[in-house]
Amino acid sequence: MYIDWVGDQPFLLLEPDTGEVHKVHFFATTLGVSSLIYAEAFLNEKLSSFVEGTIHAVQFYGGITKYFVPDNLKAAVTKHSKDELVLQSVYSDLEDFYDTIVLPPPPRKPRGKATVENHVRYLETHLIEPLKERTYTSLEELNRDIKEKVAVLNSRKFQNRPYSRLDAFERYDKPCMKPLPHEIFTVCDYKAISKVPDNYHIEYDGHYYSVVYTQCGKPAILKATHTEIRICDSYNRLLCKHKRSYRDFPRYITEDSHMRPEHLYYKEVNSKDGAYYRRWASVFGPSMSEFIDRMLKSSKHEEQSYNACAGILHSVKDLPHGIVEEVARQCIEMNSCRYKTFKQVLGKLQSGEPCSEEHLPQHENI
Incomplete structure (x- = not known):
């Protein structure tokens, strides 16, 4: 797909309130075999207009060509010499998004861009000149007229040939094009980071997003x-993605896979979920592990047992492990893995009283 701005910039847009007439810029593309035309008017030739025009052109063709061939415009190309090609960051993202190859013609080589130059001259004669016959009060109105005229040009048969641009497109270009992605390309806000901080989080809009810790001290680019x-x-090259957060809390958005091993271990040890209480119970022995596991499973939702587990484990943290294991074993034998049962058995065991089943509360499953 050849991409360029048309050199002719006529004054076609009338400001109704002031009577001032503005010039418009014509963005145009064509395909290499069929020469199928796409054209659109913009108020300027800035990067945003160039990217928007490219997106609309791709949608117009209904597919993606193997190559995007823009002229060496500042909107697309930062540097292009015989030794080096550097694309503008946004256009580089566009290249990645559409999985295509941006390949500008060699600079100062007219024969490298003959197709697009001929195409531009054709549009100046057959599209822009007829548009100069009137003025327009809005860009939308102008683009509607452009769309109608371009449709006529694409349907017009070539001179001395029995087919049109549209016919050639359907026969030759379209079968070779890749399908469009399901999403639409979105222009990003860029933030360059000279060095990733030691906490491997990059700040944007009051939130901190993690990147893999091995990137600490290295430059990075954040795109929002x-x-x-x-x-x-x-x-x-993409390192990671995060869903953008707009909430006041939490400020830090962290992926576990980005954390240093020691940080991940600390998080796992201190996360108060079912796994946390099971790990804590395993310190005492297998009976206590089974007791806590049964407690967690006894509730409709595991979270409903967290307070009971925390209460038991905190109350026995300074006791000999053998006593705790014995209490847990007796509760398991009675099939009564409950907070109240555990506390009663523990109290009797510490006071030296025999722990007979009749002195314990009856469980509905016994």
């Missing part, structure tokens, strides 16, 4: 959309 945070290395 309305819904997503993407972090890339200095070569624009």
Whole structure:
């Protein structure tokens, strides 16, 4: 797909309130075999307009060509010499998103861009000149007229040939194009980071997003959309993605796989969930492990047993492990793994009283 701005910039847009007439810029693309045309008017030739025009052109064709061939425009190309090609960051992302190859023609080589230059001249004659016959009060109105005129040009048969651009597109270009992605490309807000901090989190809009800890001290690029945070290395290779957060809490958004091993261990040890209480119980022995496991499973929702587990484990943390194991074993034998049962058995065991089954509360499952 060849991409360029048309050189002719006529004054076509009338400001109704002031009577001022603005010039418009024509973005145009064509395909290599069929020469199928896409054109759109913009108020300027800034990067945002260039990217938007490229996205609309891809949607117009209904597929993705193997190559995008823009002229050496600042909106797409940062540097292009015989030794080096550096794409503008946003256009590089566009290249990755559509899984295509951006390949500008060699600079100062007219024969390298003959197709697009001929295409531009054709549009200046057959599209822009007819548009100059009137003025428009809005860009939308102008683009509607452009769409109608381009449709006529694409359906018009070539000179001395029995087919049109549209016919050639359906026969030659379209079968070779890749399907469009399900999502639409979104322009990102960029933030360059000279060094990833030691805590391996990068700040954006008051929130801190993690990157793998091995990137500490290295440069990175953060790209933010309305819904997503993407972090890339200095070569624009994707390192990780996060869902963008707008909540006041938590401020730190961390993936476990990004954490240092010692940090991950500390988190796992101190996370108060079912696994936390099972790990704590395993310190005393297998009977206590089974007792806590049964307690957690006895509730409809495991979280409902957390307080009872915490109460038992805190109350026995300074007791000999043998006593705790014996209490847990007796509770398991009575099939009464409950907080109240455990406390009663523990009290009797500490006071030296025999722990007979009749002195214990009856469980509904016994």
